[in-house]
Amino acid sequence: MAAPCYLGWDFSTQQLKVIAIDEQLRVIYEDNVHFDKDLPEFKTQGGVYIHSDRLTVTSPVLMWVKALDMILEKMKSSGFNFSQIRALSGAGQQHGSVYWKKGSSQILKNASPELPLHQSLKDCFSVSDSPIWMDSSTASQCRELEKAVGGAQHLARVTGSRAYERFTGNQIAKIYSQNPEVYKQTERISLVSSFAASLFLGTYAPIDYSDGSGMNLLQIWEKAWSKSCLDACAPGLEERLGCPVPSHSVLGPISPYYSQRYGFSPDCKVVAFTGDNPASLAGMRLQEGDIAISLGTSDTLFLWIQEPTPALEGHILCNPVDSQTYMALLCFKNGSLMRERIRDDCASGSWDEFSKALSSTVAGNSGNLGFYFDVMEITPEAVGIHRFNRDNQKVSRFPKEVEIRALIEGQFMAKRIHAEKLGYKVLPRTRILATGGASHNKKILQVLSDVFNAPVFTIDTANSACLGSAYRAIHGLVAERNVSLADVVKLAPEPRLAVTPTPGAEEHLISQTGVWSLRCGIHLTSVDISVCCHMGSFSNHRRAPRGRGVSGCCSSYLLADVYNSSGLMNTGVLEDGILLKKQSKPCRVTEGLGPEMDLLLRLSLCPDPCPLSLHGSEWSIPLEQGKEPVKKLGNAG
Ligand SMILES: Nc1ncnc2c1ncn2[C@@H]1O[C@H](COP(=O)(O)OP(=O)(O)O)[C@@H](O)[C@H]1O
Ligand SMILES: O=C(CO)[C@@H](O)[C@H](O)COP(=O)(O)O
Structure with missing residues (x-):
């Protein structure tokens, strides 16, 4: 037989x-x-x-x-x-x-x-x-x-x-x-x-x-x-x-x-x-703490989650392999078809040329940033192509290789921002599991790894939905006997390390990520603020001694000012530009961030050393001519 x-x-x-x-x-x-x-x-x-x-x-x-x-x-x-x-x-x-x-x-x-x-x-x-x-x-x-x-x-x-x-x-x-x-x-x-x-x-x-x-x-x-x-x-x-x-x-x-x-x-x-x-979740043998990113026709990001809190953004689905738990899902409509369009316009229709453009440009794209939504996007709801140069000016075109990097960095920044809005934290042990057609492309995966500052793993086939379905076929035969999918697939090959973050890339990407989210009009919530805290403290401690790093000061500034303008609480604890403690009290900020946004943009684009001056736990920002005065911020809480 x-x-x-x-x-x-x-x-x-x-x-x-x-x-x-x-x-x-x-x-x-x-x-x-x-x-x-x-x-x-x-x-x-x-x-x-x-x-x-x-x-x-x-x-x-x-x-x-x-x-x-x-x-x-x-x-x-x-x-x-x-x-x-x-x-x-x-x-x-x-x-x-x-x-x-x-x-x-x-x-x-x-x-x-x-x-x-x-x-x-x-x-x-x-x-x-x-x-x-x-x-x-x-x-x-x-x-x-x-x-x-x-x-x-x-x-x-x-x-x-x-x-x-x-x-x-x-x-x-x-x-x-x-x-x-x-x-x-x-x-x-x-x-x-x-x-x-x-x-x-x-x-x-x-x-x-x-x-x-x-x-x-x-x-x-x-x-x-x-x-x-x-x-x-x-x-x-x-x-x-x-x-x-x-x-x-x-x-x-x-x-x-x-x-x-x-x-x-x-x-x-x-x-x-x-x-x-859901089938890809099975195929990639996702574990709690991992984050899966599928780069197919749509781009999706999903997580295994024990106790979900459904929100106005993203989706919670029943977990396909474990009836007690759930999966969180974000879907981005402008995925592969958007990448193919820019490949055709800027790289003569060749993925090789597209990859070379990514190699010839650096993380952070020298301050150039883009939003590429040929069709109305799902996450966030936005449409159109918008490009901003390093001086924060809207421009109508970029050189071809800058365009390609702006597209890919923008796509992955959106994923990080929205995953963090869901409450996901990128931790030192974070693994990104990538799948879908574009996961064949190592240069694209490199940008993914740099934006998330985490290693990216792949499995042998980019068809994880098919593979997951085959695993689920076996699991179906034994599931009634309480055998888990994890038991069924324990002999399957482990995901393989594809790329690790480029040293120093995150420093250039954090401030870009903040600018990206605000440019996109993403409303800041307490979760965003804690993300900013995290990014601020991280980059201050690791890379920007005494608050002179662009990304560090931008995040700390945002934290302090948002808390103040909300009128709900004091700032986090800042000492010499280092964010020592995040406020634990809940903070609700719904609107009215116009001038703050503008300041954040100016700050995040400002040259190093940053013009932020610190006096103990208070701080202020020198004004640019013709701009609104900046509020003097309150005492550290
Ligand atoms: N080398 C590559 N670099 C980037 N994208 C690629 C590459 N090879 C294939 N793709 C993309 O993969 C997409 C198909 O992915 P796939 O996961 O099979 O999609 P779906 O499951 O939605 O049919 C194609 O639209 C193509 O743009
Ligand atoms: O709408 C979603 C998820 O909510 C899409 O992810 C579809 O499930 C399409 O999948 P692909 O054909 O792009 O893999």
Whole structure:
């Protein structure tokens, strides 16, 4: 009998990918179908259609089915032995939804093994172009949902996120309100992940808790649909969604279609599919304290978290491999496609040239800073390309190599700032685990390492969602016996060190990071302030004796002045420019930081030695001509 193996699938934005692993967790097969290249008849760009309103983004659902037919045929012609597969699982781009027309469950169940699946299923979808995660056309539905359930914060507390335009509940609400007839004809609504599982199962697959957390519909603590959220989106929604299940559930045996057409064993089990980010968490074997950064079509950042506090930014999802815990997720829409655009404009379409530009410029980009959001960003909500030179002047262009570094540094600064807003602290033991297509690029990883001042690790494949799905397939078979995923994958190779921070880089990057966040209009909260404290004390102690370092003084200044202007408390303890103690009292700062922002910008760009003068624990800043006077700051607290 052939040695057993396990399959992991990933229905992502630009491609369908598959990995097979053996019992020793070695990858024995890897393949993909690229939607634009391999299925040109669908005329997608990057796997999607961007509609004329520039807000609506969809993908043709039959393209995903045809991609599955194609990849299975490729496996068959390569001689792949399907009978050895014990179990399979998979992942899908998150939030996207598929609408099955009334009567489709019978067609799915009775698909003829003589035909490729896409032919049998061609009339099964009441919505032929599925809304996907890049869609941002549901602002009014989001407002209505938040209003219906008692506000954004309440919705976040219940479902893990405030209302987001791409989240499935809001997408369903839009379809229902714009086309109630279509909604009426729909008997089942799947996520991309549960849709893909349904194709293998031959019947509608349930939504798993982890991907279900990306819908604004699931109560993440109780792990059940929220009635008030369902009611706010569309009538009769519960029956169209089915009951959610734990992510490790075995859903049943594979449909006879696959045994008859490809020779799968009828005993091959289908384990619940989940979102691509949750699957990556499994594939990277993330441990608490690690931070994972996926550089795929979207960039995402995620963490394993024990006791989450859902907030107005970021998402809390049920953990796909441990039912007691959660994962925090941030998503950045301007990821690889933005990098590809700048690569095409500035590096003749070549990643090699792009990498050379990163090598020929230095950390901190000599003070040049940029924001690159070709499309409306999710985190933060901002759009457009904005460039600032070292004199803090807005400029319309940068030399090519400066542009490339500004893009990559800006992308990673945003990740650090927003991770810290979530409460994440970069500590000496922090490991960054990188994955996704761009993690092949060492020069990009070097910038990541410099911005976070932490080592970056990678695993053997950049397809961590596929690999995680294959691991989850094995885990599904034993999870009922209380075996953890960590036990299942203990023989897998450890992540490998890819790059370490460039000595001295952080000094140039800290002040840039502060400027980046303020430039972006990111509101400062008590968490930001403590981050600034941390950065201030860190750089003062380590690099800028007696407060003369640019980054140190900028952070300390910010801390002191914000505390003062809030009127709530005194400054932190400053002594000779060194921040000795952070105020522990909570401090709420909501607005009114205009002049302070400007000062921070001026300070952070000021030359070394910094003009900050210190008198014991009080300090002041010499004025630039024509600028507002600076407040004399209070005593150290
Ligand atoms: N050497 C490289 N340097 C930077 N980016 C790369 C490189 N190779 C591939 N990529 C990027 O990887 C992206 C695809 O990543 P992937 O994780 O497979 O995406 P998805 O899972 O969303 O389909 C491509 O859009 C491409 O821009
Ligand atoms: O919207 C999100 C996460 O919230 C995206 O991360 C999607 O899950 C798309 O994934 P990729 O195809 O970019 O990997």
